[in-house]
Amino acid sequence: METFTKIEAKNFCAYYNNKIALKNINIKIYSNKITAIIGPSGCGKSTFLRSLNRMNDLIENFSTSGELLVDNVNIYAKDTDIISLRKKVGMVFQKPNPFPKSIFENIAYGLRIHKMFKNYDELYMKVENSLKEAALWDEVKDDLNKSAFDLSGGQQQRLCIARALVIKPEIILMDEPTASLDPISTAKIEELIRKLKEHYTIVIVTHNMQQAARVSDYSTFFMQGEMIEYDETTKIFTAPSNKLTEE
Amino acid sequence: MKINKNKIIEKISEGALFISASLSIFVTIGIILVLLFETIEFFKEVPIIKFLTEKQWTPLFEDKHFGILPLLNATILTSLIAMVVAISFGLTIAVYISEYIKPEQRMIIKPIMEILAVVPTVVYGYFALLFVTPLLRKIFPDISTFNALSPGIVMGFMIIPIIATLSDDAMQAVPKWLREGGYALGANKFQVTTGVVIPSALSGIMASFILGVSRAIGETMIVTIAAGQMPNLTFNVLEPMETITxxxxxxxxxxxxxxxxxxxxxxxxxxxxxILTFILNIISYFLKNKYRERYR
Amino acid sequence: MHEEKLIYKIRDNFFPVAGLLATVVSLGVLFVLIIDVFKDGYMRLNLQFLTSYPSRIPEKAGILSAWVGTVWIMVLTAFLIFPIGVASGIYLEEYAKPGKIKDFLEINISNLAGVPSIIYGLLGLQIFVYFFKMDRSVLAGALTLSLVVLPIVIVATREALKAVPLSLREASFALGANKLQTVVFQVLPSAFSGILSGVILAMSRAIGETAPLITIGALTYIAFLPTSPFTSEFPFITFQGLKDYFTVLPIQIFNWVSRPQKAFHSNAAAGIIILLVISLFINFLAIYLRIKFEKYMRRR
Structure with missing residues (x-):
């Protein structure tokens, strides 16, 4: 499959209360690849991820400089439509955060707010397809009206993935998606992530090196707000060029 | 085009929400203007110095006098009695439920305590006039049917939940490590409570007292029913007197x-x-904020 | 040496003993109050009492106009405070940016919550009764009472919204929902029982309020009912009743307490039993909803 640069950061900096959190990040993230961001906690990896769908806008006194391009358009330009950006760049969070509604309504919410269906049949079909895509359909197809809270943690996280997929994003951001899950659920989600790269560009933050090695094509190492290293995962884990990464 | 429509709806709704929120400002402005307008008219006819210094309040009589002192005196006396009851009971209860009993028991006692604040004031008025005053007559045989003592005491019970609940909240906000610091020095529970917890929660406790005073000053039905409607400048709480309300x-x-x-x-x-309640409310607001910020 | 130990013992047991005593006495007073009014008033509790107008003859008097007036005022107050209180709470909690304007709004609401209710009566008298020429009508009464309890609804709404976790909002925003959609479709449904609890709490306060309604001139002797809102002709509903004079249960009670005859005091006690039962029931409903809301929030 032909890949191209989906995301590009040019001297991108981020600040909380004028204190620098990301320093001159320069990176090209490729389409239909899984890129892992690793590093110790507080290194800015989550800040970078949350800059990609402008989730940080919710925080008071957050500001940026430099450029962050998605499909060669600076998403921090003044005229950016945040709604369509977030539609294009989906997100899955560290702790599963389903809505306090039925399984069906959890998925349907995105379709409803973006008016992405003409009739109930189309709505149902889209919900079904996204649940299938997230490998959850077989487990929940008989009780779609059950509360999402009745699912196990791993199922909830796959529900959240299905919820992100249903509005057809191009990029999916994952913020330590397996941090709160048991090993079996983790394995299922990792398998799912590998399958999803066929259709999506995936950026995943993890503090787990093994996980990065298992799922990603590219890895980047962040430390104290700076990008220390960026290369193909196989190269980083066999012969790191930087001493810090090695440790 | 569709996105634009959504944005317009969002702007309109935010505007509507803002208008609702600013309604409260208009209420305050309304109160001030209404009071100010008629008060200025009043002072055109009655000099302010007479209002503040004369010792008689007889606007409804032939021989008119407009000294606020008898009313103010009654308001302060009844509030004072109420606060003695409310503070001694309220603070003791607050310390007890915050420091000495299990959290589950606290969760049960607090809502039951709140019922004292839910009983309509006209009911308390009835209770003060027809139960408490006859009871007090057994101790003070020359107490009048209408007097300041009985409604003062009953009002105190009404205010207990305000002081108990808010003081308890303030003491709960004192962090665990401060208490542990006290115990580490070998202090026992009484010493930690009086030496560490109460001083640390003091601004919150004071806020509850002041809020209680403000409630007592503004309370109307209890004193109207049980203290009487006769302006009377006296410190004898067994006599009838008339509060501002x-x-x-x-x-x-x-x-x-x-x-x-x-x-x-x-x-x-x-x-x-x-003016009286406004000053008290503002002081209590800032005291409350102070303790909330300290242990954030 | 021995005496010193005794002093320590008394001191260390002060709060457990005095605290228990203070709690028992406070709740005991409540208990005595309830027993006292019940003893004084139970024999007047019958159908005749509920279906009669006030009268000069205590045995023939009843609370018909009073309880109907209370129902009118309560329903109207609920309709007024719900939208305005909730909207204000939403604005302050979800939209207002930290700064001078927000601080000012907060201090203002906190102060309004502490303004004596009788002052609202003076406001209602000048603004609603005289300026808007509503006279001493049901509408003027409900508007005045709404202002009294509005701060309760606003504060409760904010508390309920504050309890909704950030993760829920983030999930909605990440899907490209705007603020309005997030608030309406996710945050409000989650906070609903908490908000409802606040509105009901405000109602339990409003039902016992007497002073502001006396101040706007609500009459103490009313021998008729506001025009019924239901009509037999199209459109089957009329708002004529809003303009009618009214009285409410606590005012009727006050009127009876103020009379010297003992028989009227019995009427007052009977009225109190009914008022107490209703306001305690409403209050328990509010507490029940709040506990349910807190449990629901913990489950998340």
Whole structure:
């Protein structure tokens, strides 16, 4: 499959209360690849991820400089439509955060707010397809009206993935998606992530090196707000060029 | 195009929400203007110095005097009695439920305690006049049917939940490590409670006292029913007296036409009441914020 | 040496003993109050009492106009405070940016919550009764009472919204929902029982309020009912009743307490039993909803 640069950061900096959190990040993230961001906690990896769908806008006194391009358009330009950006760049969070509604309504919410269906049949079909895509359909197809809270943690996280997929994003951001899950659920989600790269560009933050090695094509190492290293995962884990990464 | 429509809806709804929120400002402005307007009219006819210094309040009589002191005195006396009851009971209860009993028991006692604040004040008025006063007569045989003591005590019970609940909240906000610091020095529970917890929660506790005073000053029905409607400048709490609030009710019950001097007196009295409670409310607001910020 | 130990013992047991005593006495007073009014008033509790107008003859008097007036005022107050209180709470909690304007709004609401209710009566008298020429009508009464309890609804709404976790909002925003959609479709449904609890709490306060209604001139002797809102002709509903004079249960009670005859005091006690039962029931409903809301929030 032909890949191209989906995301590009040019001297991108981020600040909380004028204190620098990301320093001159320069990176090209490729389409239909899984890129892992690793590093110790507080290194800015989550800040970078949350800059990609402008989730940080919710925080008071957050500001940026430099450029962050998605499909060669600076998403921090003044005229950016945040709604369509977030539609294009989906997100899955560290702790599963389903809505306090039925399984069906959890998925349907995105379709409803973006008016992405003409009739109930189309709505149902889209919900079904996204649940299938997230490998959850077989487990929940008989009780779609059950509360999402009745699912196990791993199922909830796959529900959240299905919820992100249903509005057809191009990029999916994952913020330590397996941090709160048991090993079996983790394995299922990792398998799912590998399958999803066929259709999506995936950026995943993890503090787990093994996980990065298992799922990603590219890895980047962040430390104290700076990008220390960026290369193909196989190269980083066999012969790191930087001493810090090695440790 | 569709996105634009959504944005417009969002702007309109935010505007509507803002208008609702700013309604409360108009209420405050309304209160101040209404009170100010009639009070100024009142002071055109009655010099402010007479209002503040004369010892008689007889606007409804032939021989009119407009000294607020008898009303103010009654308001302060009844509030003082109420606060003695409310603080001694309320603070003891707060310490007890915050420091000495299990959290589950606290969760049960607190809502039951709140019922004291839910009982309509007219019910307390009935209780003060027809139960507490006859009871007090056994101790003070010369107590009048209407007096300051009985409504003061009953009002105190009404205010207990305010002091108990808010002081308990303030003590709960004292971090665990501060208490542990006390125990580490070998202090026992009593010493930690009085030496560490209460001083640390003091601004919150003071805020609850001040809020309690403000409630007592503004309370109307209990004192109207049980303290009487006779302006009386005395410190004898066994005698009838009329509070500021009771006077406003007394005038409102009669058919006083708007524009008359009698009508204006209730606004001058209301203004006095508003200024007193306003100052207390603001002090309590900042005291409460202080303890909330300290242990964030 | 021995005496010193005794002093320590008394000191260390002060709060457990005094605290228990203070709690028992406070709740005991409540208990005595309830027993006292019940003893005084139970024999007047019958159908005749509920279906009669006030009268000069205590045995023939009843609370018909009073309880109907209370129902009118309560329903109207609920309709007024719900939208305005909730909207204000939403604005302050979800939209207002930290700064001078927000601080000012907060201090203002906190102060309004502490303004004596009788002052609202003076406001209602000048603004609603005289300026808007509503006279001493049901509408003027409900508007005045709404202002009294509005701060309760606003504060409760904010508390309920504050309890909704950030993760829920983030999930909605990440899907490209705007603020309005997030608030309406996710945050409000989650906070609903908490908000409802606040509105009901405000109602339990409003039902016992007497002073502001006396101040706007609500009459103490009313021998008729506001025009019924239901009509037999199209459109089957009329708002004529809003303009009618009214009285409410606590005012009727006050009127009876103020009379010297003992028989009227019995009427007052009977009225109190009914008022107490209703306001305690409403209050328990509010507490029940709040506990349910807190449990629901913990489950998340």
């Amino acid at each position: 009771a006077y406003i009710v007394q005038v409102s019950l009669g058919d006083t036409p708007a524009g008359t001097l009698e009508f204006k007196t209730i606004f001058a009295a209301g203004m006095t009441l508003f």
